[in-house]
Amino acid sequence: MQNLDRLFVLTGFIFVLVGMALGLMMSGRQDFTLGGLHAHLNLLGFVFMTLIGLIHHAWPKIRESGLAKVHYLLHTISVAVSMFLLYFVLSDPAVYGPKFGPFMDASLGATYLSVLLFVYLFWSKAKD
Ligand code: HEM
Numbered sequence: 001m002q003n004l005d006r007l008f009v010l011t012g013f014i015f016v017l018v019g020m021a022l023g024l025m026m027s028g029r030q031d032f033t034l035g036g037l038h039a040h041l042n043l044l045g046f047v048f049m050t051l052i053g054l055i056h057h058a059w060p061k062i063r064e065s066g067l068a069k070v071h072y073l074l075h076t077i078s079v080a081v082s083m084f085l086l087y088f089v090l091s092d093p094a095v096y097g098p099k100f101g102p103f104m105d106a107s108l109g110a111t112y113l114s115v116l117l118f119v120y121l122f123w124s125k126a127k128d
């Protein structure tokens with residue numbers, strides 16, 4: 001996919017806008033319960049996705065592979081779903097921990113798989 005590099009960076013911007021808004025909200029209320037959500041929206045969502053976008057830009061051969069699109073979808077969907085569930089788990093661990101925790105862990109496992117997939121794509125395609 002031609003513009004996958006741009007898509008990664010733009011998706012990262014969406015995550016950082018949500019993450020920063022949450023940071024401002026935590027700061028305004030002086031309630032840091034959702035700190036872990038803020039940190040991972042910004043790091044797993046924005047920093048990591050921007051880095052992947054820049055890697056795609058530097059080694060264009062990676063995005064010629066059909067697996068690159070699968071990787072984009074796997075990373076974006078798994079991070080978005082995990083962060084959505086983490087919101088509930090951190091807001092009320094006693095109620096939502098047992099209910100959503102296992103699904104959140106499965107989704108984070110999918111994020112881990114997406115990183116492994118990207119390592120494979122980089123290793124096999126980024127040779128020059
Ligand atoms: C409008 C922008 C932002 C605001 C208002 C903000 C606010 C905050 C607040 C209030 C905390 C909690 C501090 C505490 O628990 O004592 C925090 C933690 C954190 N923020 Fe932000 N933040 C912003 C942007 C960012 C960005 C852009 C990133 C990363 C790229 C980031 C990464 C982190 C991390 C990693 C932590 C956790 C630190 C720790 O627990 O040791 N923040 N932020």
Ligand code: HEM
Nearest residue numbers: 035036037038039040042043044047048107108109111112
């Ligand atoms: C599957 C991926 C990941 C999982 C399951 C995960 C899980 C965790 C957990 C359980 C904590 C402790 C939270 C707490 O003490 O409240 C944590 C903290 C932290 N993680 Fe991650 N993490 C992941 C990926 C990352 C990545 C990719 C980065 C950076 C690029 C990162 C940066 C941090 C930072 C800065 C903290 C300390 C901030 C805080 O305590 O809220 N994590 N992570």
